[in-house]
Ligand SMILES: [Zn+2]
């Protein structure tokens with residue numbers, strides 16, 4: 001990200017979005033905080049309203065949603081298998097040593113019952129699984145379409161804000177701009193003040 005330092009009390013901002021340089025219709029607040037003092041810690045913050053467009057705010061949200069989105073779906077049959085296995089283990093380990101043959105018979109029955117149940121319910125769970133999978137895939141496609149709609153080829157970043165306020169010292173403020181075009185416009189607007 002190009003870094004721009006500016007020495008000014010009042011900063012002029014271009015009227016375009018910091019991510020895509022299309023006309024801005026909103027602003028975002030960027031804040032820097034610093035602490036001073038060793039015994040008594042004082043924190044001080046400064047913020048700036050940076051022009052942005054609502055499409056770019058939207059594509060950040062969509063990308064974050066996509067990152068967290070999973071198309072993984074559980075299958076009912078694997079849940080039955082897991083339950084059967086747990087029951088079998090509990091029976092096998094809870095009986096005494098002299099009852100091992102009984103334990104073996106009961107464990108075998110549980111395993112057989114589990115297999116039978118899985119075979120009987122498999123078509124049903126498979127249908128549910130496929131439906132759920134298709135719904136998830138459709139949701140993902142919908143998110144991807146929304147991303148395509150909101151982003152444009154000039155967007156500098158997709159998943160994070162295209163501007164960072166790194167902090168200040170006296171009247172010098174430092175920003176990182178992801179969009180070089182925006183950094184140029186910013187420098188032009190604040191001629192003679194950028195270092
Ligand atoms: Zn934008």
Ligand SMILES: [Zn+2]
Nearest residue numbers: 019020056155
């Ligand atoms: Zn953008």
